[in-house]
Amino acid sequence: MPNQVATPTENMQSQNLLPNNVFTVTLRKHRQGGDFYFGEVNTDLVASGHSIAYTPVDNSQGFWGVSSTSAYIGAIQSSNLITRAGNQAIMDTGTSKCHANISARILTNMLAALIIVSDQLCSEYYRGIAGSFWDSSDQVYTFPAASKPPSLTLAIGNGLYVVPGTDMCYSPSWYGDDYCVGAVQPRGNMPTDSNTLSLFGLPNFVDLCDSFR
Secondary structure, three states: OOOOOOOHHHHHHHOOOOOOOOEEEEEOOOOOOEEEEEOOOOHHHOOOOOOOOOOOOEOOOOOOEEEOOEEEEOOOOHHHEEEOOOOEEEEOOOOOOOOOOOOHHHHOOOOOOOEEEOHHHHHHHHHOOOOOEEEOOOOEEEEEOOOOOOOEEEEEOOEEEEEOHHHOEEEEEOOEEEEEEEOEEEOOOOOOOOOOEEEEOHHHOEOOEEEEO
16 A cells, blocks of 8 residues: 655645645646646736635545535526535546546546536536437537537535536547537546535636635
């Protein structure tokens, strides 16, 4: 069994290299890179007229979980609201984990992260994309690349954050460039799933300034 080691952040803290116990992450679309700032919140990354909204973290299960009890598919209006009572989400800037049944040929090609949500929310989302379907071979939702997916707005604490429909093509599918593997996938029977856990990966972070304390 490997020995547990300190994380880079913990090492920096133990060497008193961080003026504050905080780091800031901003990621960009289409492999344009991003930035990590340790020990400070770089306010230059916050869009004009906006401020960083903090929400409490629940680390009782060994990861950073935040409350995420609602979502909107498309426009933010009551008819598009999906309530997710008690739902929590893991904030993950670089996970490559999908769900328990995902095909190895998709998993080995993962270059970015996904957004993992409840099966109900995922099904409702793809119902609004003409030509989308559940690929039973690879265990992923797939849709035509020429389609126009709706946006997905996810609650994080008391805030609402929009993932544009243009960011929903995770990668070309096994069927070729005419089809996309969706960036939103169901959590299914993940071993850690309590039916109230989501995972917000890279598509939920691009073009946002995220500060972790």
